[in-house]
Amino acid sequence: MDYTHLNNRAQIVQKITLIRTALKQHGYLLRKQPRQAVWIIQVSQAKRYRLTYQPSPIAAWFLHPVGGDRNRQEVLNIIQNTLNQHSIDIPEKVL
Template structure:
């Protein structure tokens, strides 16, 4: 059975809300990229006042037939961020 676009859009909105909440608790900032199903994820530095540009990630949603979240660049922190999103 094929999913409707509205159902998939609702699921994506629910997923990103949960991701943003989990990442914020761990000290990450998420910002929506304009006109894209993509979010920039940036960790705060040790003082919590600025950002480390070299540790910036891009989270994208790949629509059907893939229907999955992709984190770029793939890095050792990837598994940590994925684990945060599943809690």
Template sequence: MNGRQHIVQKIAIIRTALKQHGYSLRKQPRQAVWTIQVSSTKQYRLTYQSSPIALWFLHPVDGDRIRQEVLSIIQNTLNQQPIDPSEKVL
């Protein structure tokens, strides 16, 4: 599986998990950025930085309880999948 297919597969799994918790995920055009809508006024951006970093990052870092919940959903979802050992979620 190439890198693009890998990301598409991971995002599909993340989207399903977030939807189960009432959140929506939308891809931004021409970027490795997805918007997670958590309420009518609050959203986060999920970005992926490919190798050699292999890092998922949730923006902004604000210490909010909802951010921690979304981050936990993403981490738990990815931890249940076979992943590259260097892949991280922050």
């Protein structure tokens, strides 16, 4: 039996729990989309981002939509700092 998939899934669950806690501490809400590997980050009533994870060989988190606004950069920094501080394995990219 291949346990790699189960181990990767457990790591994703652990990482999203850390991300959820960090975002909540900064006043953001995070909720999972049903049957999708997508999490919605509520910044304000009118502003939302989608967080997705792309497994190996990419192994990166993506925040959509892509843009240069201040809110997006703040959310990216929170996620990146959280993943770096609680490094479970090699650091991942957050794009």
